[in-house]
Amino acid sequence: MKIAFKLAFRNLIGAGLRTWLNVIVLSFSFVVIIWAKGILVGWDHQAKNDMEQWEIGNGQFWHNQYDPYDAFTISDSHAPIPNEFKPEIEKGEMVPMLFAQGTIYPKGRMQPAMIKGIPASQILLKIPTHKLDTVTDAIPAIIGEVMARSSHLEKGSRVVLRWRDSKGTFDATEIEIVDIFSTTVPTIDVAQVWINLETMQEKLLLPEQATLFSFANVEENRPAVGDFKLKTKKELTAEIDAMIKTKSKGQSVFYFILLLLAMLAIFDTQILSIFRRQKEIGTYVALGYTRQQVVTLFTVEGAMHAVLAAALAAVYGIPFFIWQARVGFTVPMDTSEFGMAIAPTMYPIYSVGLILSTTLIVLLTTSVVSYWPARRIAKMNPTEALRGKIQ
Amino acid sequence: MENSAIIQINQLIKRFPMGKGEFTALKGINLNFGTGEFAGLIGPSGSGKTTLLNIIGSLDMPTEGEAVVLGKPISKLSAKESAKLRKESLGFIFQSYNLLQVHTVFENVEFPLLLLDYTTSERKKMVMDALEWVGLTDKVKSKPPQLSGGECQRVAIARAMVKKPSLVLADEPTANLDAANSHNILQTMQNLNRELKTTFIFATHDEKVIGYLKRKIFLKDGLVDHEEWINQ
Ligand SMILES: Nc1ncnc2c1ncn2[C@@H]1O[C@H](COP(=O)(O)OP(=O)(O)OP(=O)(O)O)[C@@H](O)[C@H]1O
Ligand SMILES: [Mg+2]
Secondary structure, eight states: OHHHHHHHHHHHHHTTHHHHHHHHHHHHHHHHHHHHHHHHHHHHHHHHHHHIIIIIBTEEEEETTOOTTOHHHHTTOOEEOOGGGHHHHHTTSEEEEEEEEEEEOGGGOOEEEEEEEEOTTOOSSSSOGGGGGOOOSSEEEEEEHHHHHHHTOOTTOEEEEEEEOTTSOEEEEEEEEEEEEOOSOGGGTTTEEEEEHHHHHHHHTOTTEESEEEEOOOOSOOOOBTTEEEEEHHHHTHHHHHHHHHHHHHHHHHHHHHHHHHHHHHHHHHHHHHHHTHHHHHHHHHTTOOHHHHHHHHHHHHHHHHHHHHHHHHHHHHHHHHHHHHHOEEOOSOGGGGTOSSOOEEOOOOOHHHHHHHHHHHHHHHHHHHHHHHHHHHHOOHHHHHHTOOO | OOOOEEEEEEEEEEEEEETTEEEEEEEEEEEEEETTOEEEEEOSTTSSHHHHHHHHTTSSOOSEEEEEETTEEGGGOOHHHHHHHHHHHEEEEOTTOOOOTTSOHHHHHHHHHHTTTOOHHHHHHHHHHHHHHTTOGGGTTOOGGGSOHHHHHHHHHHHHHTTOOSEEEEESTTTTSOHHHHHHHHHHHHHHHHHHOOEEEEEEOOHHHHHHOSEEEEEETTEEEEEEEOOO
16 A cells, blocks of 8 residues: 555656646635635624624523514514513613514605614614614614615605504604614614614503513523523524525535536546556556556555645645635625625634545545546456557 | 476467457467576467466466466466566566656666565665666666667666566567667676576567577467577
């Protein structure tokens, strides 16, 4: 085996240009796969981070009835703020929020929106709620950029907001958009209107009530309190994992094509080698190799493309990875379809596991692709190989 | 000559499948070779020289009969055993040199030693000795494409001889060489035959080669037609 490596290395280097072309293609696959996977890991990490900072803190308590996917539950999902939460709220470590289904009428068009009440004084979440203290004669409201775009609202726009109070009576009032914020978290932006919690409680006739709470406490197993049950950060960010998984599946097709190209090149080289190097194969046998050993030699030779590719990939890939991790990668696409106001700049994260698993997969596929044509050697008649007569 | 037989060939028949039928290339060969012989299989094209040499070299199997080479019955050897026989005791020299093109002269000559248990320094010494025998010590780092045909064949001889095998099989070693180079490599082999007592068996129809042989075995249509011994 040691000899096989030595010989394979010599043969491969000796083959010159062809080897290097294969190695370059393969190293490119290496770099792209690791980079693209790193981006996804980075994105996942960042999306969770953003969600944490903008929406959920380190976890939430939800009213038992609350189901973000069922608009009909909203009107019932509220309860008085439990006394147990009050010290935390006072310290600014917990933010109560009250939700209601409403409708806005920008330019006379009807547009459903989720109205969310949040204390203007909170600083736990990045939503610029302090703007809700702006003094106007309408109710001050803030919205995200995606919402602003879809409803054609600007800073200073006034719009009629209609909702039903807890008794089922319709009420309408005018709100003024006092600020528009940019976030990558779609769930606090798309079709959401933020107003002051107290105003909200007043309008809904639900004083001291809330739908959910985001909190800073990092404890993982907080018990349910009254009508409010714990939603851990993990549960809340599960959707991001699902999104990344879908993205990752999409990427896999791309890796597959990339690897396929590299593998075709190597496969082709192997087939060609076996036909062009018949005399050499015969010579190995004449000099005392078994045909099986020659198969090993050719397989190792093919598989070594992956080793050289990994080395080459390291040469230009590592600086590239480091540079990317520093400057990040801004998706060149319209991210508003994902409900994101700004194209997120993603900072790839490369783990040892990612690099090792990619290397292993490439090495394994290269070995298989190399072994497959090489098996033919085992069936070769050495005397015919020596004459170079095998078709 | 006082020689112990290192090859005994008995009623050796070799048939090749051809179309629907068979073609008999060797029709019953009986031959013995002793240690230190410098012998040649001579005959027209198609007489079976290469076929016989390949069987002696355990690259091919007899159809019937037996060839016992260095005590090993070729027809009964497994792939592993015949590979062992070749790597330990046999050297091959081919008409088209069959050097590994991308390897240096040194690496080509070293190759057979890699399959045996020698240390790096032992290998180095043996390779340099072999290159000394064929007068190519100044081309150690060259690669075959940079060498002349005569030089290539000398590398091939060094490669065949480096492990000091008991038996060297040379199939038309001069066919691609001019007269001067042919004589040069034949003299080299003759010297090695004398100094190391290595047995050489050639397959040839080249008069220059035939002139050096001490034993001439004439093949015709897959049979030994007659033999000539040259006594010195
Ligand atoms: N693998 C094979 N299949 C079929 N026929 C073969 C095979 N190998 C050799 N032969 C036939 O056997 C006969 C002897 O072949 P061989 O190669 O031994 O001749 P040779 O004496 O070495 O001839 P040359 O001087 O041309 O090299 C030829 O007629 C050849 O066509
Ligand atoms: Mg022949």
